[in-house]
Amino acid sequence: MKKKYIFLIVIVLLSIGVYFLFFHKDKSLNYIPDNADIVVLVDIKKAKRQYISSFIAHPSKWFEEKNGAKNKISVTDSGLEIPDFLQIFHLSNTKISEWYTVLEINDKEKLSAFLKDRKFINDEKGIFKNNQLFVKINGEKCIVGTSDLNFNNIGKPFSEKFRNNVLNADSFMGDGLGSISFISELRTQNFSVDLQDDEIEIKNEHNSANFESLISDLYKKTQFLDAELDSENIKKIGSVFKENMTDSTSVNHLQMSANFIQVNDTIVSYEYDDNFNEIEKISYQKIVQPDFEIVLQTSNPEKAWTYFQNKKWINAKNQFTAIPFQPNLMSVNKNHISIKSTRKSVKINETKNQNYIFIKNNPLLLSSFKTLNNQFFKDIEYLFYGNKNQDYTVKIKFKKEKLPLILR
Template sequence: MNKKKIIVPLFLLLAVSVYFIAFHKDKSLQYIPDNADTVILIDTKKLTGQYLFSLATHPLKWSGSKAKSKTSGSLKDSGIRIPDFLQIFHIKDTKFSEWYSVLELKDSQKLITYLKKQNFVAKGNNRFQKEQFFVMIEGNYCIAGSSDLAFETLQKKLLQNSVHHVWEADRFIQNTLGSISFISGQKIRNFSIELNEDEIEIKNNSDIQTFNTIASKLQKGNQFLELELDKENIRNFTRFFNKSIADSSQVVSLKATANLQQINDTIVTYEYDDNFNEVEKKTVQKITQPSYMINIQSNNPEKTWKYFQSKMWINAENQFTAIPFQPNEIKRNNKGVVIKSTRKPVSLSPQLKENYMLIRNNALLYSSLKTLNNTEKKIISDIDYVLYGNKAQNYWVKIKANKGELPLILRW
């Protein structure tokens, strides 16, 4: 038999197999409800390709990755069918912290075994919980989320009802590792997600020069938090928390600077001696609190002050109670309102006349987060800074990690 007649079909078969395994993607998004207002997509095939390339170019990681997979279990062996596009969504009019995802299952018993290995606690009715992460198994599907409040609704809308809107991935993502999309009626605003060597970038445009200009202006600072926001940016941020400060209080801009400090906090408790006499007991513990100054510019300072009073945010001692870190003081002037901590005052950083928010890492931050596990603490400690910037209709977010021997995809 002619060898060419055998080789050519085998080559074509191999090419078709590689295409379907590595490049062909099911772009129908069946598990996003109609009332979703934010959608995060992750291209799992692109993520896998980027991971394998990074792994192949960093041999030192090979033995470590094998050891880890044996002890903790692999997600690909958990009984979950990994989709071409992982779909994570937020439902309109729910808390900002509530996010959900629906996944198909190959083997529900394997998933239950995997969850138990990951220390999930069975809550009955095929529900499992580990801290603030919830999973419900329903037949050949599972619903995962940072809350379980919408599980029944999603079960009825997406799993029991065959008639619902099916989105197309191309409406949200275009050849990037991931995307974040904000849905408002028929309008969708897309932001790409890129995972680089030591940073994650989220943006809605390719012009990075303006953002780099903002970043370069902030290089000399060392404060934990620096920000400047105009009215539109204030409106965007407060919308996440169902507030309307910018519209109701006449606020037009906000500038703030904050630092972290460790202080001694005295806790007073009472015990009783053998004669039932009350004995005061004082315990001193170290806690982390910010020192800050916030300058709020307003079109009408008097109206701003009255708005804060109507919200019960100003007490009899002229303290701004909407900020939980006390003590502080709030004062009104002819341009707006100034709020500052009184324990250790800080000065505002120089005015840049840009829209930005910069959070620099600080050892006091992650050392004080007692509820985080070691992996989560390692991730936070590895971050150098988080920077948000805005110019007109262009938005950027950069999560910058410290330089390391391994790229982020192998570190986290």
């Protein structure tokens, strides 16, 4: 009998330990500032459970040899307290590329060793930086950001604004691995983030839209980019870039199709012989050029054209300079403004009367933009944005491999 009791006690203690290690969560959000307009939360304990479950299901990972990168000091040994919900935020009126998080320090010596191990350089102003991240030590707290421009502009926590009522993670996320929330004075819009074997899906709560048929069709036909947007979606995407095209141009519909092609570019140079006679020398280099067409439907083409001219987006050759795809030619036909590549335009697909942006990975795209030429972007198969009524979905599809994303 005693052995049974001891075994039962051990099982109970193990169960309690597993619960507190993987399931019990502190849902308080202490470090989201009152001037944040976008908040990203990551459920750390759910991520741990998903990692362990995937690890157990893939024995090939068990005996994987550690390489040099994996021998570095891990974040768990960095001297930082990782909360149950990692809180990443964007500040109002800052660049979309600027993101921050605040973490508590529980061992400054370990943190110093971690920063040195990860090649962070101290600029002697209390800020450490490497090529990608910036770290500021502020007493017992550590601020991590993709920029150091607004470390001093991070506002007071929301709890001080609302009579010390600390924000709760349940206000932002449901059952997903994470969430993205857009905060405004009127309301907060929450989107769940789910990590699957080879894709990341972001969608709003109670989303019932199914874009699988559309995605399948686009994947078969699209070589690089295909898009169709109504005025509401144009306005929302334009707001990210601080542009309100719909009100200023009366644009109510957009269609775009594009493809990349590699062509030979002729280079003419001149040399001189011993008698100083000029000799023409022709050489060739391969360059990547886009073939594309953009069609803007507008109820007032003259207003739209004037707006583009005032923005200095149209040059003397009627080329639209606001996009990197050059050269091109703009023209007006009734209630449509067309922007086409001059070499060869891509035929616009039949109108689907849906709101979407579909970008299919292309090796020529990666070779053209150095910032995209890394393993993360190489592994992406396609990006999709879709909207139907009040439902929004963003899907990042990765190439299939032996291991799921969380183990790669």
